Amino acid sequence: MGEQRIRSWSYSRLIDFESCRFKAWLKYGARIPDPSPSPAADRGTAIHALAEQFVMGKIKTLPNELVKFKDEFLSLKAKYKQKTVTLEGEWAFDQDWNMCDWRTGWLRLKADATVMLSPKHALVVDHKTGKRFGNEIKHGEQVQLYTLAMLLRMPQIEKVTTELWYLDLDEISSLTVSREQGLRFLRGFDSRGRRMTDATEFRPNPNAITCRFCPYGPRGTGHCKSGV
Numbered sequence: 001m002g003e004q005r006i007r008s009w010s011y012s013r014l015i016d017f018e019s020c021r022f023k024a025w026l027k028y029g030a031r032i033p034d035p036s037p038s039p040a041a042d043r044g045t046a047i048h049a050l051a052e053q054f055v056m057g058k059i060k061t062l063p064n065e066l067v068k069f070k071d072e073f074l075s076l077k078a079k080y081k082q083k084t085v086t087l088e089g090e091w092a093f094d095q096d097w098n099m100c101d102w103r104t105g106w107l108r109l110k111a112d113a114t115v116m117l118s119p120k121h122a123l124v125v126d127h128k129t130g131k132r133f134g135n136e137i138k139h140g141e142q143v144q145l146y147t148l149a150m151l152l153r154m155p156q157i158e159k160v161t162t163e164l165w166y167l168d169l170d171e172i173s174s175l176t177v178s179r180e181q182g183l184r185f186l187r188g189f190d191s192r193g194r195r196m197t198d199a200t201e202f203r204p205n206p207n208a209i210t211c212r213f214c215p216y217g218p219r220g221t222g223h224c225k226s227g228v
Contacts, residue, residue, distance in 0.1 A: 004029055005198070006028045006197060007106075008106055008108060008197065009106070009107055009193050011141065013196070014192055017199070020205040021199060023204075023214055029202070032216070032221065032223060035221060036215040040129070040130055044129040050066065051066055051112065057081075076113055076115070079115055088112065091109050092106075092108045093107045106193070107149075111125070111149075113125040120156065120157060121159045125163050128165060128166045128167065132166050140173075142164075143164065144175075144182075145189055147177055148186055159177070160182055161174060204226040206226040
């Protein structure tokens with residue numbers, strides 16, 4: 001692979017890289033499209049769009065997909081009118097963790113909604129569709145990364161609450177931390193992000209878990225011959 005690298009990361013990219021470097025390279029370095037259909041992902045994208053449109057007032061009636069969170073979405077809609085809510089934020093940071101343009105970002109992440117609860121307290125909301133069971137570790141780390149990003153974006157904030165709204169399950173996962181607590185997440189994510197973007201070798205990591213649904217294996221595009 002020479003000195004080829006994956007120049008930027010997000011949490012989903014990081015998980016792919018840590019499960020199989022070669023898959024990550026094919027997907028984000030060589031940019032080979034994933035040919036497998038993803039109805040769950042398509043559904044999630046559609047529901048996210050409905051949520052945004054309702055909060056912005058473009059849809060007057062709450063869509064059925066959001067009814068389990070009726071009170072929460074009505075509250076977001078009211079706060080949006082008060083200009084204390086930001087939707088679909090695109091956050092990008094350079095390698096020194098300074099905010100930068102999305103196109104040149106080293107780390108990129110998107111927040112479904114952010115709410116200023118007070119001048120010193122911010123709420124970050126991420127909408128989840130599908131299951132929660134089995135994703136607890138990944139979702140917990142996402143919460144940490146959102147929390148860290150908000151603290152770095154707004155130095156005046158002293159406290160961040162980050163919530164995952166499981167729209168299909170009528171469940172909320174919530175974490176509230178102080179600035180001091182939240183900034184402790186920086187070291188771990190910095191190390192993991194640099195390990196990914198500094199990598200120049202992308203060997204396959206064949207095992208039953210990573211290969212079973214890999215779109216690049218023998219039963220997919222065939223770019224990887226190491227599937228098990």
